[in-house]
Amino acid sequence: MFPETSKGYTYEDCKATADWLMAQTNIRPTVGIVCGSGLGGLADILKDQVAFNYKDIPNFPQSTVHGHAGRLVFGTLKGRPCVCMQGRFHLYEGYSIQKITLPMRIFKLLGVETVMLTNAAGGLNQDFKVGDIMIIKDHLNMPGFAGNNPLAGPNDERFGVRFPCMSDAYDRELQQLAMDVGQELGYGDFLREGVYCVLGGPSFETVAECRMLHRLGADAVGMSTVYEVIVARHCGMRVFALSLITNQAVMDYDSEEKANHEEVLETGKQREQQVERLVSTMVTRIEPSQLDYYF
Numbered sequence: 620m621f622p623e624t625s626k627g628y629t630y631e632d633c634k635a636t637a638d639w640l641m642a643q644t645n646i647r648p649t650v651g652i653v654c655g656s657g658l659g660g661l662a663d664i665l666k667d668q669v670a671f672n673y674k675d676i677p678n679f680p681q682s683t684v685h686g687h688a689g690r691l692v693f694g695t696l697k698g699r700p701c702v703c704m705q706g707r708f709h710l711y712e713g714y715s716i717q718k719i720t721l722p723m724r725i726f727k728l729l730g731v732e733t734v735m736l737t738n739a740a741g742g743l744n745q746d747f748k749v750g751d752i753m754i755i756k757d758h759l760n761m762p763g764f765a766g767n768n769p770l771a772g773p774n775d776e777r778f779g780v781r782f783p784c785m786s787d788a789y790d791r792e793l794q795q796l797a798m799d800v801g802q803e804l805g806y807g808d809f810l811r812e813g814v815y816c817v818l819g820g821p822s823f824e825t826v827a828e829c830r831m832l833h834r835l836g837a838d839a840v841g842m843s844t845v846y847e848v849i850v851a852r853h854c855g856m857r858v859f860a861l862s863l864i865t866n867q868a869v870m871d872y873d874s875e876e877k878a879n880h881e882e883v884l885e886t887g888k889q890r891e892q893q894v895e896r897l898v899s900t901m902v903t904r905i906e907p908s909q910l911d912y913y914f
């Protein structure tokens with residue numbers, strides 16, 4: 620009934636990868652972090668690191684995008700065991716939607732309870748500036764409207780239900796925590812919240828597309844995150860996500876601006892430390908549902 624390519628990975632495939640990782644390290648993460656374009660430095664703040672190149676991990680895809688190092692880093696943040704993807708996968712790299720979201724299921728099988736995702740995005744909200752950090756409160760899944768959803772295909776109940784709810788996808792307590800931590804750190808001037816819209820990429824948007832997305836209620840546009848969120852929620856992990864507004868989406872035919880990946884990486888470099896502090900402070904305040912164990 621389903622074409623072979625849409626089946627993705629079985630529970631057993633995911634378990635084999637998780638078991639392989641757990642045989643190489645004693646760190647049992649309860650928090651999983653995903654670094655967006657230009658934000659890979661987040662992984663460097665982990666202490667007691669045990670790192671794996673994606674090419675050495677069974678079943679893992681390879682990073683092909685500049686600004687995504689391709690390493691899975693285990694470590695601790697103030698004693699809290701974490702795992703961090705230094706580099707994510709995107710649909711436009713040619714991978715199936717199941718393959719780009721495989722790490723979320725591996726996170727789950729490693730014992731991760733909370734996933735924290737970051738991305739680079741273009742600002743559609745006219746009040747946003749380059750360098751703003753947008754706490755994501757909701758999303759628009761444009762490829763999903765055309766049936767491109769990571770949960771399409773047979774459902775394995777060991778991961779989650781056939782029809783998962785998404786109206787609570789972004790954990791409200793974690794959004795509040797981000798706001799509180801951001802205010803404490805003095806980020807009030809550049810901390811925002813809003814709706815993230817995912818497109819397939821890799822081409823950036825036309826002026827007409829940006830105008831349409833803005834009218835539909837999107838505050839920022841990007842090429843990732845949403846698929847990971849859907850798979851993480853399906854298997855019961857809490858989700859927090861933020862966008863770094865790396866560029867203003869071009870909304871005006873008179874504009875001389877041209878979206879480009881170099882600007883995205885450059886803005887990432889400039890705001891990386893603040894994003895790191897926000898995420899790492901949040902991690903130290905997230906209560907695990909059971910006692911952390913780290914040997």
Ligand SMILES: O=P(O)(O)O[C@@H]1C[C@H](O)[C@@H](CO)O1
Binds near residue numbers: 738739740842
């Ligand atoms: O992985 P993220 O979503 O941060 O990457 C964004 C979207 C494209 O991959 C790239 C465009 O510059 O950055």
